[in-house]
Amino acid sequence: MTTPTLLTISGSLRKGSFNRMLLKQAAVAFGEATVEDADLNLPLYDGDLEAREGIPPAVQVLADQITQADAIVISAPEYNKGISGVLKNALDWVSRVPGGALAGKPVVVLSAAAGRTGGEVAQFMTQQCLASFQVRLIPGPAVLIAAAMNEFDADGNLPNESYQKAIAGKMQALRAAI
């Protein structure tokens, strides 16, 4: 197989995001790949903006990254027991780009959160939202990093072996689905 392209998508914009850290761990577990990182710093979806100016360039970049990806991993933060506005906004924009870039793509959804359930609600909500894009969601045990502030070290590593094992299982399944 030629080197696959893995697209990492963080539903949190902040630099020190635990979901970003989780995506880095996931990319390592995926193995050799060209890793592209999505930037979800997009304008808010607005039908008037779309009618006036069409698809914003940053959204088109994201849609093109999705098209070129062989596999996609999304990490979803949990905000008030739901999907982050940043991630939902990105999905809403992508759904407006002709061509259905996400259709048929193998996708893994992970989550890291401060709470004890590791962002479970946000992770399932993300999967529900993705259903209408006809992605190929990778099944299997969910990767939910609970109390994330206690799990990642200063370098963004995740020493907990059971988490590492769960991430490896999920990412190897993603690779196999290409």
Ligand SMILES: Cc1cc2nc3c(=O)[nH]c(=O)nc-3n(C[C@H](O)[C@H](O)[C@H](O)COP(=O)(O)O)c2cc1C
């Ligand atoms: C607006 C807001 C709402 C939050 N709601 C939840 C929540 O419902 N469940 C939870 O476990 N953590 C919640 N948190 C804490 C986040 O899990 C924590 O800030 C986490 O670090 C966010 O992900 P990030 O590190 O990738 O930015 C919330 C944080 C913010 C800012």
